Amino acid sequence: MTTNVNGRCKLLVLNRSHRLTIRRAWDSIIGFLSLSGFLAITACGSHAPHSDYRDVTFTHLTPFLLDVGSLEIVEDYKSPFTDPHVEHLVPLSPISAARRWAVHSLRPVGQTGKVRITITDASIIGEILDVNQDFKSFFTNEQAARYHARIAITIDVLDDRHISRAYVSGDATASHTVPEDASLAERDQIMINLTETLLETFNAAITPKIEQFFRPFLR
Numbered sequence: 001m002t003t004n005v006n007g008r009c010k011l012l013v014l015n016r017s018h019r020l021t022i023r024r025a026w027d028s029i030i031g032f033l034s035l036s037g038f039l040a041i042t043a044c045g046s047h048a049p050h051s052d053y054r055d056v057t058f059t060h061l062t063p064f065l066l067d068v069g070s071l072e073i074v075e076d077y078k079s080p081f082t083d084p085h086v087e088h089l090v091p092l093s094p095i096s097a098a099r100r101w102a103v104h105s106l107r108p109v110g111q112t113g114k115v116r117i118t119i120t121d122a123s124i125i126g127e128i129l130d131v132n133q134d135f136k137s138f139f140t141n142e143q144a145a146r147y148h149a150r151i152a153i154t155i156d157v158l159d160d161r162h163i164s165r166a167y168v169s170g171d172a173t174a175s176h177t178v179p180e181d182a183s184l185a186e187r188d189q190i191m192i193n194l195t196e197t198l199l200e201t202f203n204a205a206i207t208p209k210i211e212q213f214f215r216p217f218l219r
Contacts, residue, residue, distance in 0.1 A: 056092055056097060056100070056192060056195070056196045056199075057100065057104070058100060058101050058104040058105060058199070058203070059104065061104065061105055061203060063104055063105050063106070063107045064105060064106055064107065064210055064214070064218060065107050065109045065218065065219040066106060066107065066108055066109065066110065066115050066157065066214065066217050066218065066219065067109065067110035067113075067217045067218075067219050068108045068109075068110045068112070068113040068114050068115050068157060068158075068217065069108055069110055069111050069112050069113055069114060070108050070114040070115075071102065071103070071106055071107075071108050071114065071115055071116075071117070072114050072115070072116040072117065073099055073102055073103075073116075073117045073119070074116060074117065074118040074119065075095060075119050075122075076118055076119060076120045077095060077119050077120055077121050077122045077123070077152075079122075079123070083126075084125045084126050084127065085123060085124065085125055086124050086125070086126050086147065087122060087123055087124040087149075090124060090188070090191040090192070090194075090195065091188045091191060091192055092191070092192050092195045092196075093122065093124075093195065094122035094123070094124065094149055094150075094151050094195055094198055094199070095119055095122035097195045097196070097198070097199045098117075098119050098122060098151055098153060098199065098202075100199075101199050101202070101203065102117045102153075105203070106155070109219055110219075112159070112160040113157065113158055113159045113160050113165075114157075114158050115155065115156070115157055115158075116155070116156045116158055117153060117154075117155055118153065118154045118155075118156070119151070119152070119153050120152045120153065120154065121150050121151060121152035121171065122150075122151055122152075123149065123150050124147055124148070124149045124191070124194070124195075125147070125148050125149075125150075126145055126146065126147045126148070127145065127146050127147075127148075128144065128145055129143055129144055129145060129146055129177070143177035143178065143179055143180070144177075144178060144179060144180035144182075145177065145178045146175060146176070146177045146178075147175060147176055147177075147178065147191065147194060148173065148174075148175045149173065149174045149175065149194050149195060149198045150171065150172070150173045150198075151171060151172050151173075151198050151199065151202050152169070152170070152171035153169065153170060153171070153202065153206070154167060154168070154169040155167060155168050155169070155206070155210070157214060157217050165217070166213050166214055166216070166217065167213070168206060168209040168210055168213050168214065169209075170202060170205045170206040170209060171202070171205075172198055172199075172201040172202035172205055173198070173201070174194055174197045174198040174201055175194070176190055176191075176193065176194045176197075178190055
């Protein structure tokens, strides 16, 4: 039986046997879905911005004050916009989060020179996981996809002749699974958490390097 809900999408009301049959069919279909399709699929309508998402900031981190005149951010990483890459589909991409981190964490307070941030990787790659299709799976909620994120950044301190006086580089990875019954909003929040964890991990890795190799330029 189908019932119209708010005039925009249809709700299926099924008995248990029909639900089990359809679930098995859906599990088979999942295996053929593209990774980007699984991330973006929704029951009704298209993906719209969600006002309840927590904004990701790095204001809890103590910024580095650098004796340079400016900050430059170079985005060397370009998303291929094809499976298995999905960084172009998430609410907060790693490259956007990296820019936020750089603007907050690396503060130019000098007169000359600059600190240059080069983002060489900011990817999220997904994989569809096998979902059980036996009768017991009707009573469980399995993980249907796993997403792996990676960020890689090089930081250079350049003098006024654009000669590198010091540099550090670092990378970090993070991963998260998505359950098969997750709503679009839940998937979006999972991906936001994934990106936030990625940059927090990167910050923990790069901080001691900055403290060690940028010591002459720290104020």
